[in-house]
Amino acid sequence: MATADSRRFVGKVAVVTGGSRGIGAAVATRLAAEGAAVVIGYRDNQRAADELVSAVVADGGRALALRADVADPDQTGALIDRAVSEFGQLDVLASCAGVEHFDALENIAPADFDRVFTVNTRGQLFAVQHAAAHMRAGSRIVLTSSVSASRAVFHHTLYAASKAAVESMVLNLSAELGRRGITINAIAPGGTATDMAAEHGARYQHPQLRGTMPMEQWLSVHGALGRLARPEEVAAGYAFLASDDAAYMTGRTLPVDGGFF
Numbered sequence: 001m002a003t004a005d006s007r008r009f010v011g012k013v014a015v016v017t018g019g020s021r022g023i024g025a026a027v028a029t030r031l032a033a034e035g036a037a038v039v040i041g042y043r044d045n046q047r048a049a050d051e052l053v054s055a056v057v058a059d060g061g062r063a064l065a066l067r068a069d070v071a072d073p074d075q076t077g078a079l080i081d082r083a084v085s086e087f088g089q090l091d092v093l094a095s096c097a098g099v100e101h102f103d104a105l106e107n108i109a110p111a112d113f114d115r116v117f118t119v120n121t122r123g124q125l126f127a128v129q130h131a132a133a134h135m136r137a138g139s140r141i142v143l144t145s146s147v148s149a150s151r152a153v154f155h156h157t158l159y160a161a162s163k164a165a166v167e168s169m170v171l172n173l174s175a176e177l178g179r180r181g182i183t184i185n186a187i188a189p190g191g192t193a194t195d196m197a198a199e200h201g202a203r204y205q206h207p208q209l210r211g212t213m214p215m216e217q218w219l220s221v222h223g224a225l226g227r228l229a230r231p232e233e234v235a236a237g238y239a240f241l242a243s244d245d246a247a248y249m250t251g252r253t254l255p256v257d258g259g260f261f
């Protein structure tokens with residue numbers, strides 16, 4: 001895999017949803033460091049997105065922060081149209097926006113289902129639809145699943161199912177996009193040191209064990225590398241799938257999870 005010293009995205013334009021924080025911010029930083037003009041999508045944190053734009057520009061790159069709630073496909077479409085009008089084309093979509101959810105079956109309300117699937121699943125599908133409308137052959141789409149999609153964790157049904165659907169979307173969309181020379185894959189991150197993990201990570205433990213050991217200790221039992229990922233380590237996977245190094249890879253979900261088991 002290329003290092004951050006390589007410049008695989010010179011002349012390319014990338015949209016990163018959920019680019020204001022966490023994994024998405026690391027993806028935007030990595031793509032910009034390798035030469036891409038990046039559009040950083042956010043929902044609430046304009047300040048974080050603006051700071052990221054300033055950092056990219058200070059490094060000699062090109063970036064723009066745009067607000068769009070991916071729960072509303074019209075807002076996603078407007079963000080992508082603006083990216084194209086500002087930078088002239090669209091080569092990469094990195095769809096990182098997502099929300100967590102934990103609750104027991106008896107507590108799940110239809111509104112919870114709608115909130116989680118509207119962002120994590122529907123939001124990603126319509127981001128692909130809008131992005132693909134502008135893309136040429138050689139463009140790359142990278143969605144975000146999770147290791148949770150293929151593991152049983154107490155009270156995690158909604159989130160895990162919303163991400164499993166993404167893996168199926170990637171598989172099925174690869175056929176129609178492949179005919180146009182566009183690849184689509186997903187990254188399935190493991191536990192990664194972000195706001196989301198800080199807020200929800202402890203809930204991955206069995207309910208009877210919750211609070212009995214710190215996250216790092218729990219991961220030392222459940223992961224080969226025994227620690228959370230740094231967002232930059234996960235971003236390297238997105239950059240690989242967004243690059244021509246992954247030109248013959250499509251329809252797949254790549255785990256970047258430190259050997260989680």
Ligand SMILES: NC(=O)c1ccc[n+]([C@@H]2O[C@H](COP(=O)([O-])OP(=O)(O)OC[C@H]3O[C@@H](n4cnc5c(N)ncnc54)[C@H](OP(=O)(O)O)[C@@H]3O)[C@@H](O)[C@H]2O)c1
Pocket residue numbers: 017018019020021022023024041042043044045046048068069070071096097098099100119144145146147188189190191192193194195196197
């Ligand atoms: N961290 C982990 O351990 C982990 C593991 C597996 C998968 N993932 C997945 O990786 C992705 C990034 O996670 P993270 O840990 O970086 O999350 P995070 O720290 O909570 O950041 C979430 C990002 O998504 C944006 N966002 C949330 N809802 C949105 C909406 N409706 N419209 C537009 N943007 C929205 C946020 O924007 P604002 O800043 O404006 O709020 C923020 O940029 C998510 O899809 C998550 O499910 C994370």
